[in-house]
Amino acid sequence: MDLEKLENDAIDGVAQLQKQLVDYSASLFEEAFLDEQFNQLQQLQDENNPDFVVEVVSLFFQDAERLVNELAKALDQQCVNYKFVDKSVHQLKGSSSSIGAQRVQRACIAFRNFSEEQNVEGCVKCLQQVKHEYLLVKNKLENLFELQRQVVAAGSSLPR
């Protein structure tokens, strides 16, 4: 058994995973799924709170799901309460901006324009768009966190 080869293979494996992570992360920024605010979040994380980013992102999705459901109900009413719609979209825009989910934030901005015009069809289309964007970024972030976990696991299993 060639221990040196095994060690080198393990180190190569980690390097490969790390490269995968860096490339994937870069693509999320390039495609505007995430923006600078997400970097700010990552910088807040430390050894005392190693799951901080995952926690905040989960809170965001919890909140987003609630707001999207409430918006769907509100837009389904005979007489749409646009004040409520506007408030809810504003909230969603705020929280997506706080985690750096840029495309969700942009979709919310478009949504607010239709809400101001009291255009129910436009609003319904925008709600679909918002839902689409937040499901996309949810998936991307889950992949990112999984990659991060793999890198940490691989790194910690390296022979010392």
Add this chain to the structure above:
Amino acid sequence: MLKSKNATTKMMALVVDDSIVNQRIHHKLLENFGIENQVVGNGKEAIDVHCSGKHFDLILMDMDMPVMNGIEATRMLRAMGIRSTIAGVSSHSSLSEDTKEFIEAGLDDYQEKPLTPAKLVSILHKVNLHV
């Protein structure tokens, strides 16, 4: 008799925001700066916590909140004689009418969301001037 803050007095902050996402982020931001902080979900809770006898060196006040918004809460705190540093934190542009009303309600500073460490440093400078 001069009342002065000694070196071991820790700074206490209050986060007033209805968004669970922002609550978590602002709590951590302050924590990272070594600032102990409490979190409440709207303007009325901010008033209540002061009525229960608590005092804060810094209050991070969101604008749009249910039950009682940031403008009303700031006005009420000032009317109650609270002289703590109140920094308005909101997603409205600093030029909007709402922001002007917010500032006139008694803010010491205003920062656009999302809050970053750099913005918090700028707010903290205002807190030191208050003593």
